[in-house]
Amino acid sequence: MYTAEEFKNQYKSANQTDLSKAKAVMDIIHKVQESGDDALIDYARQFDGVELDSDQLEVPIAEMRKAYNELDSELRDALEEAYKQIYKYQESIKWSTMPKSELYQNIQPLNRIGIYVPGGKASYPSTVLMTATLANVAGVRETIIVTPPQPGGINKTTLAACFIAQVDHVYQSGGAQGIAAMAYGTETIPKVDKIVGPGNQYVALAKKLVYGDVGIDSIAGPSEIVLVVDETANEEWVALDVLAQAEHDEMARTFLISTNKEKLAAVEAEIDKQKLKQSRLSVINGSLKDHHYTILTSGKRETIEIVNLIAGEHVSIQTKNAEEYISEIKTAGALFIGPYSPEAIGDYVAGPSHVLPTNGNARFANGLTVNDFLRTNSVIQLKKETFQKMAPFGMRIAKEEELQAHHDSLAVRWKEEEK
Known part of the structure; x- marks a missing residue:
């Protein structure tokens, strides 16, 4: 005590990422970039003890549907109710576009997102619901999941959760190689705009190393x-x-x-x-x-x-x-x-996602929400009268920064309107 x-x-x-593993992770990333599906198949054999052909990397939708249909009714009801609760909460906090004026923000969903779902010591259908549901609420066009291959096949409840959450594609690839596949794409797995979801040290390091080439939610510890x-x-x-x-x-x-x-x-x-x-x-x-x-x-x-x-x-x-x-x-x-x-x-x-900041990152980060699958862009559509009021201030700042073309771009319009 x-x-x-x-x-x-x-x-x-706690150390969120063990930097002594960084070289090994970078080597994996480079191999996936160079060899694509072949690298994923090699790593499935090496790390997971699973033999895969290239046409087995993706789990068919029919297999997800079958897993859903074979659930016992009590578990199916529990997963369905969880999906509804998560959807309802996330919908209630989703950003909405401001009323259009001369200045406002336009809100759009991401095009394609990738979710990493762990599958080693335990399987987590709840992680599917706590991530893919948010993408659905946001209106993301395409949602893919990668999860480690298992000798007996992907956990059936996890696949059923993918069906409930309307995941578009599920791929058998774990660890750093799964992250690399989503970040850069392979012959089978498409490149995504953002990667979310928890994982082990190798997953965390891989997310850290590919950040910038692709968006991520956080580095999980x-x-x-x-x-x-x-x-x-x-x-x-x-x-x-x-x-x-x-x-x-x-x-x-x-x-x-x-x-x-x-x-x-x-x-x-x-x-x-x-x-x-x-x-x-x-x-x-x-x-x-x-x-x-x-x-x-x-x-x-x-x-x-x-x-x-x-x-x-x-x-x-x-x-x-x-x-x-x-x-x-x-x-x-x-x-x-x-x-x-x-x-x-x-x-x-x-209802709130269980994907949350760890290791003190709550000092500056928040848990995953529907809004992490949205992006905003500002819209500036000024009336002449508004421009005339603003322009002199912008011209003076441009002059101070010695950016003549900036100044002139404003001045030519301002002077024209003054005439």
């Missing part, structure tokens, strides 16, 4: 949650919230904060009890051993200071008057307020 001061003195952000609790918090609920984060992978980070020492001890005891019931115990133990922090603060001010310092991906407030924290927390990927807003509900069905 740390005091706030002890925590501040030792706390370091280890998943994390910050939980603020007081004497009113339910210990079992909080303990399971910690474990829900820790079971993602061994690098997942969990922060438990309170002004109540006894409550912290009680939650820790409950974590030890509840983790024994979990199927991913080895992963949980790895996460808790190296990346779990219990922090005792002296009061609300100090609690808020620590929460803002961490700038966590998920911040859960389970205290009395929890809503009072909303305006005080300036750095959070997403806020979960009260005992009935656990982080897990946000992972699946609440």
